Structure formats: structure tokens, C-alpha cells
Amino acid sequence: MARKKVKLQWIMNDTARRTTYKKRVKSLMKKVMELSTLCGVEACAIVYSPYDPQPEVWASPMEAVRVIGEFKCRPDQTKKRLDQEIYTRERVAKAKEQVVKQQKKNMRMEMQNLMDQCLAGVQGLQHLNIKELSDLTWSIDDRLKAINHQMEFFHHPAPQPGATAAPVAVPVAQNTHLEVALESLENQILLDTAPMPRDSLFSVAYRGGQDMMLPGLYDHYEDPSFWGPPFFP
Amino acid sequence: MARKKVKLQWIMNDTARRTTYKKRVKSLMKKVMELSTLCGVEACAIVYSPYDPQPEVWASPMEAVRVIGEFKCRPDQTKKRLDQEIYTRERVAKAKEQVVKQQKKNMRMEMQNLMDQCLAGVQGLQHLNIKELSDLTWSIDDRLKAINHQMEFFHHPAPQPGATAAPVAVPVAQNTHLEVALESLENQILLDTAPMPRDSLFSVAYRGGQDMMLPGLYDHYEDPSFWGPPFFP
DNA sequence: AGCGCTATCATTAGCCG
DNA sequence: GCGGCTAATGATAGCGC
Numbered sequence: 414m415a416r417k418k419v420k421l422q423w424i425m426n427d428t429a430r431r432t433t434y435k436k437r438v439k440s441l442m443k444k445v446m447e448l449s450t451l452c453g454v455e456a457c458a459i460v461y462s463p464y465d466p467q468p469e470v471w472a473s474p475m476e477a478v479r480v481i482g483e484f485k486c487r488p489d490q491t492k493k494r495l496d497q498e499i500y501t502r503e504r505v506a507k508a509k510e511q512v513v514k515q516q517k518k519n520m521r522m523e524m525q526n527l528m529d530q531c532l533a534g535v536q537g538l539q540h541l542n543i544k545e546l547s548d549l550t551w552s553i554d555d556r557l558k559a560i561n562h563q564m565e566f567f568h569h570p571a572p573q574p575g576a577t578a579a580p581v582a583v584p585v586a587q588n589t590h591l592e593v594a595l596e597s598l599e600n601q602i603l604l605d606t607a608p609m610p611r612d613s614l615f616s617v618a619y620r621g622g623q624d625m626m627l628p629g630l631y632d633h634y635e636d637p638s639f640w641g642p643p644f645f646p
Numbered sequence: 647m648a649r650k651k652v653k654l655q656w657i658m659n660d661t662a663r664r665t666t667y668k669k670r671v672k673s674l675m676k677k678v679m680e681l682s683t684l685c686g687v688e689a690c691a692i693v694y695s696p697y698d699p700q701p702e703v704w705a706s707p708m709e710a711v712r713v714i715g716e717f718k719c720r721p722d723q724t725k726k727r728l729d730q731e732i733y734t735r736e737r738v739a740k741a742k743e744q745v746v747k748q749q750k751k752n753m754r755m756e757m758q759n760l761m762d763q764c765l766a767g768v769q770g771l772q773h774l775n776i777k778e779l780s781d782l783t784w785s786i787d788d789r790l791k792a793i794n795h796q797m798e799f800f801h802h803p804a805p806q807p808g809a810t811a812a813p814v815a816v817p818v819a820q821n822t823h824l825e826v827a828l829e830s831l832e833n834q835i836l837l838d839t840a841p842m843p844r845d846s847l848f849s850v851a852y853r854g855g856q857d858m859m860l861p862g863l864y865d866h867y868e869d870p871s872f873w874g875p876p877f878f879p
Numbered sequence: 880a881g882c883g884c885t886a887t888c889a890t891t892a893g894c895c896g
Numbered sequence: 897g898c899g900g901c902t903a904a905t906g907a908t909a910g911c912g913c
Contacts, residue, residue: 414888415909423686428880433909434685435881440907441677445691448674452667453656458678458691647905648892661897666892668898673890882913890906896899 431464438462442471664697671695675704 424430438460449456458471657663671693682689691704 414907416886416888416911417909418888419684419909421680421683424684429909430685432881434681434687436908437677437681437684441674441681444670444674444677447654448667448670448693450654451652451657452663452670452695454667454693454695456691456693458689460681460687460689462685462687647890649894649902649904650892651905652892662892664897669891884911884913886909888906888908890904891902892904893902895901 434462434464445471667695667697678704 424433441458441460445456445458448454456471657666674691674693678689678691681687689704
């Protein structure tokens with residue numbers, strides 16, 4: 414948050430990531446300490462990283478274990494939270510599914526249309542002059558390019574990981590543009606869920622993401638010129 | 647840290663203390679989330695307060711318990727684990743990348759070839775008789791179907807186990823065939839790594855997957871009849 | 880790699896309705 | 897007590913050494 418605003422996503426550059434980690438973990442611990450002091454509350458933070466052999470901990474490891482012990486001894490009230498969490502997750506999943514479904518549908522429609530155009534071209538060619546033939550060829554070519562572009566959106570790794578340190582349980586895979594878009598979507602939903610405060614685990618965590626934007630998934634489709642005029646109406 | 651700089655000490659005024667707590671705990675959790683996201687590290691924070699009936703926690707309670715458990719057990723062996731984990735993760739990532747790359751390449755080749763056939767058909771149609779025209783049409787249609795099938799492989803949700811049993815921290819999303827395949831691949835690799843059992847975080851979690859098979863990703867391509875004879879040699 | 884610098888961005892103390 | 901506002905302090909990304 415300085416010379417430039419950084420996107421809330423994994424930092425690709427190794428040295429930059431390490432530097433950021435060092436700086437941020439330090440000030441995070443300071444924040445924990447301040448909170449604890451100013452408000453007289455018990456708090457602890459634990460950060461595992463590939464950069465430190467030992468996890469960063471505040472307050473002292475012993476203190477942490479004590480705080481944690483307290484935390485673990487509340488199985489019943491935790492349930493509520495878990496339920497909420499699951500609910501939110503389901504909402505996220507549903508929204509994602511919708512996007513993927515739509516995207517899929519659009520892709521298939523693109524292909525089908527292109528094929529139709531090809532077939533129509535093949536079958537109706539006898540009646541075309543050179544100009545029309547040339548136009549047809551170019552049109553098909555353009556649409557092929559467009560489809561390839563869409564394929565990229567699905568499968569091309571977005572500018573991301575060299576591959577070392579992703580959060581443990583999340584499968585380490587190259588993020589595609591689609592995945593990046595889905596992640597943004599997720600953040601937005603979690604943000605929406607925020608208003609119901611104490612019951613939501615995420616009520617706080619994701620507030621910061623509110624100025625992130627969901628990449629325009631359908632820009633392509635909303636552009637009427639994308640498909641061009643029908644060739645064989 | 648605003649209109650006036652406050653001393654780092656317990657705030658005596660009750661309402662002020664509560665207000666400060668609310669604001670600060672919120673941004674603290676945000677910071678934890680940012681650190682975790684930006685640097686790809688595991689982190690958790692727990693804050694007990696008289697203001698909330700439940701402790702504020704990040705990330706989810708379950709996640710926290712997991713992170714904490716890790717912390718409590720091993721003060722010094724932690725490093726070994728991290729190294730091993732990173733190594734395994736890199737291996738998995740690499741293998742997955744290979745598969746995705748190949749799959750992508752194949753897809754694109756299919757499409758390109760089909761387009762070529764279409765274009766060739768369009769341009770060479772004048773010299774074809776009815777029989778050849780019909781064959782061409784059917785060939786294109788077949789290949790379209792094949793491509794659609796491939797699309798399914800990429801994007802269609804695989805028949806999945808009753809949606810509940812997913813490992814905790816894995817975002818609940820519809821798995822595509824590709825994703826299922828990749829997961830199997832990951833399991834196989836993790837299985838290979840397993841022989842040194844309790845040192846890997848994954849050694850247990852994924853054991854259940856060992857009888858899954860990696861679907862024959864390239865069956866389609868190994869079948870020479872898949873492309874059919876070239877139409878315009 | 881790590882440290883210091885500083886322009887920018889982010890947090891927040893105090894106030895108001 | 898809460899949410900919004902703004903001035904002021906705090907955090908930090910990018911750079912140069």
C-alpha cells in the first residue's frame with residue numbers, strides 16, 4: 414500500500430514475496446500486541462512460513478498455547494459458526510457454478526454457431542461469388558480466433574505462481590483466468606455476507622476486498638459485433 | 647493514530663476501549679487474511695474479548711485448530727516438515743502442469759485441424775461431387791461431436807461423491823473431469839511420497855484416494871481413427 | 880540478501896447525528 | 897451503541913544502495 418496499490422493475490426516474485434512477508438508479519442505482530450495492550454484482551458497469532466523455520470507467534474508460544482487451549486474447549490458454540498461457514502461456502506459454490514455453467518454454455522454456443530457457419534458455407538458455396546467466399550473465409554477465421562481466445566480464458570495460466578508456497582490444503586494448480594475470476598466472485602460474495610456480523614466468520618476478513626473487480630466475463634458476448642452478421646440467414 | 651496519538655496502554659474509558667477494540671480487531675483480521683493471501687502462508691489469529699461471546703478467529707475455527715495443532719506438537723521438527731511439504735508440492739504442481747499443458751495443446755490442435763478441414767472444404771468445394779460433399783459434412787459433424795466431448799471432459803462436473811465429504815479447507819466447487827483427473831494424479835504422487843509416512847501433512851488426508859485411477863486422458867488421441875482420413879491431402 | 884527512504888495507500892481517534 | 901466522516905498517524909511498495 415505504498416507507491417502502488419497491490420492486488421490481493423499471491424505475489425509471484427519470490428524476493429518481493431519474502432520482503433513483503435517480513436514487513437507484514439512484523440507489523441501484524443505489532444498490531445496484535447497493540448490490541449492486546451490497548452483493550453486488555455487475550456490474543457494470539459500464529460504464522461507458518463517457508464521463510465522461518467519456526468512459526469511466528471504472538472504472544473509468547475506459551476501464552477499462545479494457553480489461549481488456544483481455551484479456544485479448543487468450546488465444541489458446542491463452535492458449531493454455529495461452522496454451520497454459518499458451510500452456508501457461506503455453499504453460496505459461493507453455487508454462484509461459481511452459475512458462472513462456469515454460463516461460460517460453458519457460451520463456449521459451446523460459439524462452437525456450434527461456428528460449425529453451423531462452416532457447414533452452411535460448405536453446402537451453399539456453389540452460389541457464392543469470390544467476394545462472398547473471401548468474406549466467409551475471413552469470418553470463420555475471426556471466429557476461430559475468438560474461440561481460441563476464450564480457450565485461453567479457460568485454460569491459460571493467469572500470471573501467477575512459480576509454485577512454492579500456496580496455502581496448504583488448497584491444491585496447487587496453475588490458476589486460469591476463469592479461476593481468478595471465480596476467486597474475485599467469491600470475495601464479493603463473502604463481502605455481501607458481511608453485514609450479518611458476529612455470526613459470520615468472514616465478516617471482518619474480507620472487507621478490504623471491496624474495491625476488487627470481477628473481470629468482465631461476458632464482455633465478449635455482450636458485444637453485438639462479436640458474432641458479426643449472420644451469413645446465411 | 648489519528649486525531650491524536652494514543653499512548654500504548656490500557657484504555658481506561660470503557661466506551662472508547664470497546665470502540666477501539668471493534669475497529670482494531672476488524673482490521674487485524676483483515677491483515678491476517680492479506681498476509682496469508684499475499685504470501686501464501688498459513689496463519690491464524692484468535693482474540694478473546696469481553697465484547698464478543700465468541701472469540702474472533704481467523705481463518706475458520708477448523709482451520710485454526712489445524713494450524714494450532716501443528717504448532718503445539720512440534721517446536722523443532724517443524725522445519726523438516728515444511729521442507730518436505732514444499733518439495734512434494736512442487737512435484738505435484740509440476741506434474742499437474744504437464745498434464746494440463748498437454749491437454750490444452752491437444753484441444754487446440756483438434757480445433758485447428760477441424761477448422762482447417764472446414765476451410766479446405768469451403769475453398770475446394772467446387773471440385774467435389776455429391777458423395778464427397780456428404781462425406782465431408784459427416785466428417786465435420788463427427789469431429790464437432792468429438793470436440794464437444796472433449797469440452798465436457800474439461801468442464802462438465804464429474805459424477806461426484808455426495809457433496810459433503812470434501813476435505814475441510816478445499817473450496818467447495820464442482821469438479822470437472824480434468825480436475826478429478828488432476829486430483830488423482832496428485833494422490834498418486836502423494837502416495838509415492840507417502841512411504842515416509844508421518845512426516846508429510848498430506849500422507850494421511852489423501853490416503854483414501856489410492857484406489858482411484860487416473861482416467862486415460864489421451865485415449866482419444868491414441869486412436870488413429872479419431873481423426874479419420876485426411877480429406878484434402 | 881537486507882536497510883533506509885519516501886510517496887502513497889490504509890488505518891483509525893475523535894466527533895457528530 | 898452505531899455508522900459515517902475526516903484529519904492525522906501508521907503501514908508499506910518500490911527503489912537505490
